Amino acid sequence: MVHLEERAYSCQLCGKIFATKQSRDKHFNSHFNEKHYECPKCGKRFSQQDGLRYHLKAHDGIREFKCSECDMAFVTPTTLKLHYMQKHANPSERRFKCIFCAKTFATEAVMERHLRRHIVERPFFCNLCDNAYLQSSHFYRHLRRAHIH
Numbered sequence: 001m002v003h004l005e006e007r008a009y010s011c012q013l014c015g016k017i018f019a020t021k022q023s024r025d026k027h028f029n030s031h032f033n034e035k036h037y038e039c040p041k042c043g044k045r046f047s048q049q050d051g052l053r054y055h056l057k058a059h060d061g062i063r064e065f066k067c068s069e070c071d072m073a074f075v076t077p078t079t080l081k082l083h084y085m086q087k088h089a090n091p092s093e094r095r096f097k098c099i100f101c102a103k104t105f106a107t108e109a110v111m112e113r114h115l116r117r118h119i120v121e122r123p124f125f126c127n128l129c130d131n132a133y134l135q136s137s138h139f140y141r142h143l144r145r146a147h148i149h
Helices: 021-030 049-059 077-087 108-119 136-147
Strands: none
């Protein structure tokens, strides 16, 4: 399934899509699990060691996955693939199309995030202060900065 790019399992919290139920479940639990792996350079914490490893490479400027079409380079092969699909692939290769405008997207999660801009949906709601966010990353950044000390 991974090599055929069939991804049928999505995270209910952030929309990220996975090829296997086990991968999705491991990711889903990372939203709630304690983050044992801390970056020694900036203090950001990770629930999985791989996340910290890639994060440290970014700190060190190690971007070993280079785009064949432009000068961009990436820390992970996944981000390289997403970049290629969004910036260089023929629009017909991008399977997900916005119902409001002509934009096309490499992944369903990116398209859904785009759709929220059209309908002004902010699904990531903070119960501690009533703020709401368009993206989960903005919500988690808010939690770290405003409520977790």
